[in-house]
Amino acid sequence: MSAQSMDQRDRPTGYLPEGADINRNIAARRLRGAIWQAIFVSSLIIGLLALATLIYTIVDDTFGYIAVQTKVDPEELTGGRPLEELSKEELIEILRANVSAGLFRRFDRDEPFSERSKESVLQLVEERVVGREVVAAYKLTESLLERERIEATVRERFPRAKLEFHSWINREFLTRPMSSVPILAGVGNAILGSLWVIAITMLLAIPIGILGGVYLEEYASDTWYYRLIETNINNLAGVPSIIYGILGLAVFVRALESFTSGAMFGVTDSNGRTILSAGLTMALLVLPLMIINAREAIRAVPQSLRQASYGLGATKWQTVWHHVLPNALPGILTGTILSASRAMGETAPLIVIGASTFVVFFPDSVFDKFTVIPIQIYNWTSQPGAQFRSIAAAAIIVLLVTLLALNATAILLRNRLRRNY
Amino acid sequence: MATAEFSSVNTLQSNGKYAVELKNIHIYYGAFRAVNNVSLQIERQRITAFIGPSGCGKSTVLRAINRMNDLIPGSRLEGQILFHGKNIYDPDVDPVEVRRRIGMVFQKPNPFPKSIYENIMFGPRINGWRGTKQQADELVERALRGAAIWDEVKDKLHQPGTALSGGQQQRLCIARALAVQPEVILMDEPCSSLDPISTLKIEELMFELRQNYTIVIVTHNMQQAARVSDYTAFFLMNESRAGELIEYGPTTQIFQNPQDERTENYISGRFG
């Protein structure tokens, strides 16, 4: 009895709900939680819907029925063998026999037949002799759901045409260069162009980014000018990419033309709008990202490791080389891959410095004109017609898959190489 | 190079009684004075303990002895710290040399994320190791035996040092410090993250090391100071929050017959 009265004297009342109020209070708190949870789920659903729509439109354009019509039946030309199996010489003969002599000479002048690849000759034969022409193209949804209607329309409007199911993304599409005929066009040279540009970009941005990051993180003291530099680097990372294009145009394309066009090295017939200029511009664009990322990776190396190293009589350089850099490497690598994928997808600065939208040749030096995958997509989406839309969609798939692969590699690397201290 | 002045002195021939002498040192972090006018002499081949409430500058003084404070931006020292009669803060002394001669073991075990073998060999390598593979093997064994951990790790020398238990990691760090043949070993609360059994092992190890090395240990644990140390220094913050040395003397005297009332209060737990 006395214990209870003690208890009640010590416990002030009225601050917390009591009796039935407790349950009401809990129910209200649970309800609030449920409402927020619903909000979180719906934002996630909105995001997923947007993503699904994107993928749906791209896939819808990439696959579907096409109605194909040829001027000549290829079987007649070759006596039943598929064109792809013929040798380069046989293909040249077919071409000579079926186009005017003047046109044949013009092809030879554009690029001598002796120097052309078999694929290039094959493409000419298909374009000029067989004249495979896509007279109608349909989206994937239509093709699956309204097959009868499509067949009827094609029979009526193009009696000679054959209806076939076509994937706009295929091996030829990946290896062929640009063409003005959508079904013959490919992203082969754009892929190669992207690889060249990325190679130059990373060759410059990786060492400068890492070394700059090491200097700022390990050597630079906390003075006003280093803080100014830091602020500037952070701001540069947020500058719109087109500004870098303008910078690249002024500096690399114009001011340094004799270098970027290769004139300095004896390359003629070229201007400053080359792979080299593109790579240099992209390097400027990703450099701030590389430096910031390298600094973050370096900062994540625990101070205790540096202390252990210094405590044994290591110099600053030995500490950086043996401990800081090896332990920061996974982070630096991840950031490098993400920078590469950023450079891979950038379009605006390259348009400004003058990417060529119609390049039919494969680049073979840094002083060549260039095109890259996003430029090609941009170009095709601005052309009229369903077929260009389809190859643009196919190129988008190529770009997205590449970027996804790069990002997945980055994530894998980060997980594999993560250290436990 | 003036580092030669203490490099050339052979430890055993050097007949000074003291390994390190602190003379009127003041230590600052920026404008904040963290340590005020500390003077003490650390006897050779003895264990000296720094005790006192946290924040009173024990670690700061300890780190000053091998110039680890240099790594903290804005830190500054006034006064002298003599090592073999030479002030290690003289402009012609290279801190790299000081740190090799005066090693350090930290509060949290910090082995490198490398193999046990590489953990030991790192110090000798960066200091210009020129021995053979066989000599390296011998050095690794000697260092690990010296830190009383050889038997536990001799079969996994090439496995990561970070995979050991906390107590083993700490002894590995001691072995790593021994491998560069220091004269003095500074330990900043080396047992504070360890269990009682590991703590006991480290304490036994300190007794062993005492035969060849001078040891300075910071500890929060009063019993530990009483158990292991020969000399004890008691620090306290003054009214402007700067650490001061209150009393310094043989451990038995500090614990049984302290001269200063504040020491007595702290020792008996009546600190306030």
Ligand SMILES: Nc1ncnc2c1ncn2[C@@H]1O[C@H](COP(=O)(O)OP(=O)(O)O)[C@@H](O)[C@H]1O
């Ligand atoms: N890196 C640092 N920068 C600024 N002040 C510090 C730093 N390290 C310690 N201090 C300050 O110096 C004083 C002494 O700290 P410390 O030597 O760590 O004390 P103890 O080891 O006795 O607990 C404290 O007031 C602390 O805040």
Ligand SMILES: [Mg+2]
């Ligand atoms: Mg401390």
